[in-house]
Amino acid sequence: MRAVEIIAKKRDGLPLTPEEIAFFVQGYARGDIPDYQAAAWLMAVYLRGMTEEEIIALTMAMVHSGEVIDLSALGAPVVDKHSTGGVGDKTTLVVAPLVAAVGLPVAKMSGRGLGFSGGTLDKLESIPGMRVSLSLEEFLETVRRTGIVVASQTAHLVPADGKLYALRDVTATVESIPLIASSVMSKKIAGGASAIVLDVKVGRGAFMADLASARELARLMMRIGQGVGRRVVAVLSDMNQPLGLAVGNALEVAEAIETLRGGGPHDLREHCLAVASEMAVLGGAANDVPEARQALEQALASGAALERFRAWIAGQGGDPRVADDPTLLPQAPYRLVVPAPREGYLAALDAQEIGLTAVMLGAGRARKEDAIDPRVGIALMHKMGEDIPRGEPLAVIHAADEASAQMAAQRVLAACQWAEAPVQAPPLIYDILRGV
Amino acid sequence: MRAVEIIAKKRDGLPLTPEEIAFFVQGYARGDIPDYQAAAWLMAVYLRGMTEEEIIALTMAMVHSGEVIDLSALGAPVVDKHSTGGVGDKTTLVVAPLVAAVGLPVAKMSGRGLGFSGGTLDKLESIPGMRVSLSLEEFLETVRRTGIVVASQTAHLVPADGKLYALRDVTATVESIPLIASSVMSKKIAGGASAIVLDVKVGRGAFMADLASARELARLMMRIGQGVGRRVVAVLSDMNQPLGLAVGNALEVAEAIETLRGGGPHDLREHCLAVASEMAVLGGAANDVPEARQALEQALASGAALERFRAWIAGQGGDPRVADDPTLLPQAPYRLVVPAPREGYLAALDAQEIGLTAVMLGAGRARKEDAIDPRVGIALMHKMGEDIPRGEPLAVIHAADEASAQMAAQRVLAACQWAEAPVQAPPLIYDILRGV
Numbered sequence: 001m002r003a004v005e006i007i008a009k010k011r012d013g014l015p016l017t018p019e020e021i022a023f024f025v026q027g028y029a030r031g032d033i034p035d036y037q038a039a040a041w042l043m044a045v046y047l048r049g050m051t052e053e054e055i056i057a058l059t060m061a062m063v064h065s066g067e068v069i070d071l072s073a074l075g076a077p078v079v080d081k082h083s084t085g086g087v088g089d090k091t092t093l094v095v096a097p098l099v100a101a102v103g104l105p106v107a108k109m110s111g112r113g114l115g116f117s118g119g120t121l122d123k124l125e126s127i128p129g130m131r132v133s134l135s136l137e138e139f140l141e142t143v144r145r146t147g148i149v150v151a152s153q154t155a156h157l158v159p160a161d162g163k164l165y166a167l168r169d170v171t172a173t174v175e176s177i178p179l180i181a182s183s184v185m186s187k188k189i190a191g192g193a194s195a196i197v198l199d200v201k202v203g204r205g206a207f208m209a210d211l212a213s214a215r216e217l218a219r220l221m222m223r224i225g226q227g228v229g230r231r232v233v234a235v236l237s238d239m240n241q242p243l244g245l246a247v248g249n250a251l252e253v254a255e256a257i258e259t260l261r262g263g264g265p266h267d268l269r270e271h272c273l274a275v276a277s278e279m280a281v282l283g284g285a286a287n288d289v290p291e292a293r294q295a296l297e298q299a300l301a302s303g304a305a306l307e308r309f310r311a312w313i314a315g316q317g318g319d320p321r322v323a324d325d326p327t328l329l330p331q332a333p334y335r336l337v338v339p340a341p342r343e344g345y346l347a348a349l350d351a352q353e354i355g356l357t358a359v360m361l362g363a364g365r366a367r368k369e370d371a372i373d374p375r376v377g378i379a380l381m382h383k384m385g386e387d388i389p390r391g392e393p394l395a396v397i398h399a400a401d402e403a404s405a406q407m408a409a410q411r412v413l414a415a416c417q418w419a420e421a422p423v424q425a426p427p428l429i430y431d432i433l434r435g436v
Numbered sequence: 437m438r439a440v441e442i443i444a445k446k447r448d449g450l451p452l453t454p455e456e457i458a459f460f461v462q463g464y465a466r467g468d469i470p471d472y473q474a475a476a477w478l479m480a481v482y483l484r485g486m487t488e489e490e491i492i493a494l495t496m497a498m499v500h501s502g503e504v505i506d507l508s509a510l511g512a513p514v515v516d517k518h519s520t521g522g523v524g525d526k527t528t529l530v531v532a533p534l535v536a537a538v539g540l541p542v543a544k545m546s547g548r549g550l551g552f553s554g555g556t557l558d559k560l561e562s563i564p565g566m567r568v569s570l571s572l573e574e575f576l577e578t579v580r581r582t583g584i585v586v587a588s589q590t591a592h593l594v595p596a597d598g599k600l601y602a603l604r605d606v607t608a609t610v611e612s613i614p615l616i617a618s619s620v621m622s623k624k625i626a627g628g629a630s631a632i633v634l635d636v637k638v639g640r641g642a643f644m645a646d647l648a649s650a651r652e653l654a655r656l657m658m659r660i661g662q663g664v665g666r667r668v669v670a671v672l673s674d675m676n677q678p679l680g681l682a683v684g685n686a687l688e689v690a691e692a693i694e695t696l697r698g699g700g701p702h703d704l705r706e707h708c709l710a711v712a713s714e715m716a717v718l719g720g721a722a723n724d725v726p727e728a729r730q731a732l733e734q735a736l737a738s739g740a741a742l743e744r745f746r747a748w749i750a751g752q753g754g755d756p757r758v759a760d761d762p763t764l765l766p767q768a769p770y771r772l773v774v775p776a777p778r779e780g781y782l783a784a785l786d787a788q789e790i791g792l793t794a795v796m797l798g799a800g801r802a803r804k805e806d807a808i809d810p811r812v813g814i815a816l817m818h819k820m821g822e823d824i825p826r827g828e829p830l831a832v833i834h835a836a837d838e839a840s841a842q843m844a845a846q847r848v849l850a851a852c853q854w855a856e857a858p859v860q861a862p863p864l865i866y867d868i869l870r871g872v
Contacts, residue, residue: 008608011482039472040607043479046447171476172444 003027003037010044018057025058029065029160035167042164042173050178055220056227058178062186065160069136071192074105074143079283080193081108081275082184084208084217085117086201087355088242092120092150093256094264094272095279097308100147101299102292104283107143109153109191113364113372116205116355118252121152122364126249126330126374130318146315148308158190177217180207185224195231195282197275198222202430203240205351211236211430222436233278236430237271241349241384244268248363248377248398250329257323260306267383267428273297274429332375332398336405338412343390346382348417354378357411361399376400378412385425439463439473446480454493461494465501465596471603478600478609486614491656492663494614498622501596505572507628510541510579515719516629517544517711518620520644520653521553522637523791524678528556528586529692530700530708531715533744536583537735538728540719543579545589545627549800549808552641552791554688557588558800562685562766562810566754582751584744594626611643613653621660631667631718633711634658638866639676641787647672647866658872669714672866673707677785677820680704684799684813684834686765693759696742703819703864709733710865768811768834772841774848779826782818784853790814793847797835812836814848821861 001023009016016024024041027033050058071078079099083089096106110132113119121132134142134151142149155162161183168174188196200208200218208214218234225232237243244265246255258264259272277292286292299305310320322328358364362373379396382388395412399405437459446452452460460477463469486494507514515535519525532542546568549555557568570578570587578585591598597619604610624632636644636654644650654670661668673679680701682691694700695708713728722728735741746756758764794800798809815832818824831848835841 004606004608007479011479011608034471036471036475036603037607039475040479040609043443043447043476044483044608047480047483167472170440171473172440172447172480173476 003033007037007041007044010041010048013048015051015054016057018061021054021057022061022064025061025160025164026065029163038164038167039171042168042171042179045178046173046176052220052223055178055182056224059182059186059189059224060228062158062160062182063190066158066190067156068190069157069192071107074107076103076105077194077283078105078107078192079195079197079279080188080191081197081199081279082188083199084184084201084206086239086243087116087118087205087351087358088244088247088252089118089201090123090244090246090252090256090268091199091272091275093123093253094259094268095276096148096150097260097312098272098276098296098299098305099279099283099285100308100312101304102280102285102295104279104285105143106148106150107139107192108150109157109187110150111153115366116352116359116364118247118249118355118364120150122372122374123249123252124150124318126253127313127318127322128328130313131316134316142315146311148312148315151316153187158186161186175207177220181217181220181224185221188225189228189230193230196225197278197282198232198234199275200234200236201239202236203238203351203426205242205355206239215431215433218433219436222433226436231282233282234433235275235278236433238426238428238430239351240426242351242354242380243271245380245383246377247354247358247380248361249372249374250331251377251379251398253322253329254326257309257326260300260309260323262300265383270428274432278432330375332400334399334402334405336397336399336402336409337393338395338397338409340388340390340392340394341413342418344388344418344420345423346384346386346388346416347419347423349380349384350415353411353415357408357415360411361397361404361408373400378408383425385423387422439469443473443477443480446477446484449484451487451490452493454497457490457493458497458500461497461596461600462501465599474600474603475607478604478607478615481614482609482612488656488659491614491618492660495618495622495625495660496664498594498596498618499626502594502626503592504626505593505628507543510543512539512541513630513719514541514543514628515631515633515715516624516627517633517635517715518624519635520620520637520642522675522679523552523554523641523787523794524680524683524688525554525637526559526680526682526688526692526704527635527708527711529559529689530695530704531712532584532586533696533748534708534712534732534735534741535715535719535721536744536748537740538716538721538731540715540721541579542584542586543575543628544586545593545623546586547589550804551802552788552795552800554683554685554791554800556586558808558810559685559688560586560754562689563749563754563758564764566749567752570752578751582747584748585752587752589623594622597622613656616643617653617656617660621657624661625664625666629666632661633714633718634668634670635711636670636672637675638672639674639787639862641678641791642675651867651869654869655872658869662872667718669718670869671711671714672869674862674864674866675787676862678787678790678816679707681816681819682813683790683794683816684797685808685810686767687813687815687834689758689765690762693745693762696736696745696759698736701819706864710868714868766811768836770835770838770841772833772835772838772845773829774831774833774845776824776826776828776830777849778854780824780854780856781859782820782822782824782852783855783859785816785820786851789847789851793844793851796847797833797840797844809836814844819861821859823858
């Protein structure tokens with residue numbers, strides 16, 4: 001087999017065999033196939049597409065490019081969740097202790113933020129002392145001890161994906177459904193999940209701007225998972241406006257804690273309960289969604305979920321007192337209230353623009369090597385559809401200094417659209433796919 | 437301007453501006469843009485194509501990636517020729533002294549063989565003493581002194597093309613009409629040609645297997661040339677069977693000399709006269725093709741062309757006595773006559789298979805770094821359409837040893853097809869395009 005012949009075959013629109021895909025992907029991960037051949041192949045895949053069989057073969061070739069984690073010793077099936085990325089998406093922070101409280105182990109590898117999307121690891125690191133870079137031994141020991149661990153992906157897990165992703169980023173081949181689907185699913189499969197809940201975001205602040213493409217991506221990832229014996233459910237949820245009200249690392253942790261205490265924004269609570277219910281059913285902690293939901297609501301009301309959160313944070317070296325005193329989280333030195341410039345119904349609250357404003361404040365990364373300021377962000381006061389009087393606080397900017405706060409305030413106002421007549425807010429969840 | 441945005445634009449099928457093309461191609465030639473980005477871009481160009489405006493911009497961006505040779509001091513327009521490559525194609529060896537004999541200067545940069553196609557430089561180097569690697573100063577001084585020079589392309593001429601070609605070879609992006617056309621034309625334009633005769637080969641032993649694609653490539657190259665003020669004529673000629681009878685470096689030089697002496701295979705003589713006539717008209721040495729042809733036939737008959745050949749060879753350090761004694765050329769130690777296995781009309785003599793057989797004997801390169809054996813090759817005795825008695829010599833194999841000669845004999849036989857009834861040989865020239 002020769003790399004150039006595999007490139008030519010894909011270039012001509014012919015399907016590759018599983019052997020050809022494994023030869024190419026694993027050869028690239030090992031360094032036997034150079035970047036320039038992988039780049040030509042990625043562009044051919046981008047433009048010619050792949051069959052479902054090819055995508056499954058690609059996923060498994062990536063899985064076998066590195067180590068595969070065996071979580072069977074935990075004694076219960078591990079249900080993973082994956083969000084395609086959004087603004088204000090702190091779902092994992094709430095859902096991990098919530099499903100742990102109904103008896104499911106959580107052993108999750110997560111990512112950092114890039115561009116306008118935040119990352120769970122960055123959020124967790126705003127908790128004093130919290131460690132997210134664990135060795136595989138620490139990872140397994142932590143989940144055995146506390147029932148929950150969320151850490152960064154080890155270098156040995158799906159090395160082909162890390163290498164291919166970096167190359168896609170500089171060769172204009174990121175936005176390819178076969179490449180996205182295989183990248184996500186290979187990490188979930190190698191991470192040892194028995195079942196997976198996919199949280200596929202749709203809208204202005206999501207990779208998939210329309211419901212049809214989101215559904216296509218979701219169905220493809222479900223078929224990949226099912227093709228290799230994993231049960232997969234996909235939640236198609238809105239990302240036209242941010243999820244919840246807080247955008248920024250420490251602010252989002254505080255909002256997640258509020259939600260675990262039984263409060264928090266309605267949309268965030270509902271979204272977390274929906275995702276956690278699917279996880280509970282897949283993991284066998286409940287027979288059906290209504291039963292799961294009842295148990296999860298009980299775990300919130302009783303404080304059991306919050307207790308699991310404390311144990312989780314402590315288990316990874318973090319200060320568990322943040323669960324009771326959010327002022328222990330890093331605080332921004334400068335705050336600026338943004339008043340509503342007019343009376344009206346909030347008709348749009350552009351998630352991407354809010355996300356980019358948070359990046360500008362220092363909450364995210366424009367480039368991989370940028371540092372994060374955990375203190376800064378935007379605390380929204382309202383959501384789409386609400387009728388807001390003129391002068392009413394619309395958001396509070398948490399900033400490192402006055403200049404960046406002023407700029408952020410202007411951008412938040414620019415992200416809003418107003419209507420005279422009542423407007424319908426987008427639904428929180430468009431659909432839940434439980435089988436394909 | 438960012439390389440990744442230019443890749444994305446081409447990926448999406450949008451035309452690039454001349455500035456974007458120049459940024460990309462010259463950035464790549466300088467080493468500012470890495471191989472992997474160029475590879476993704478080449479695949480996007482291969483699959484999305486380019487408009488005529490883009491191809492002209494690409495050609496000129498490649499021309500300006502290096503030095504441009506100024507031949508205006510020679511006092512006469514320099515008419516270059518380019519063959520798209522074939523088997524037994526020793527046309528340049530005949531045509532260069534032929535047009536010089538009617539008053540045109542010849543200052544030509546040529547290439548080496550790769551795969552089943554031979555290269556003029558390899559053929560010339562079979563002449564004892566002949567030097568084809570000249571500095572630009574030697575190149576110009578030689579043409580001024582003797583009226584003819586044929587040498588390898590200097591490293592400073594179209595460096596972007598050399599670098600892109602090497603990358604195309606390993607990324608399955610060679611067979612792209614925009615990339616081929618701009619590669620050929622950039623070298624001709626940078627080489628200082630005022631006018632160009634393109635010899636576009638069609639058939640089994642050519643890059644273009646059918647007349648329609650060959651015509652498309654020819655027209656595109658003509659439009660590129662005309663777009664930048666060069667007059668271009670394209671000869672569409674047959675390459676289903678080898679040109680002439682000799683295939684292999686020293687054998688082809690001997691056949692070219694025979695042709696310059698007024699003999700040689702009929703098809704080779706006719707082909708060389710057709711190409712040279714177009715060159716003579718473009719260069720102003722004749723008013724029209726019939727007048728050119730008469731002058732060129734006269735140059736063959738009078739010995740003027742052969743005299744020019746001697747001066748050319750001597751001018752580049754070669755032994756001019758080969759023009760009178762071909763036994764001074766390297767001789768293969770082993771010869772094997774291949775008799776016709778049956779009586780019949782020769783219905784096919786697969787040029788590609790004959791070319792590959794010559795490579796196997798050592799006359800060509802499977803890889804760039806392979807060495808050439810100038811002595812070996814195949815001397816055919818017959819052409820397509822001829823009625824051949826059983827046992828009649830079909831070819832003589834010139835080999836380094838008996839084993840390779842025996843293998844070659846088998847392959848030559850396999851390259852032949854036979855018919856009971858008379859068959860029509862393919863025409864030598866399909867068309868001559870003088871304007872688009």
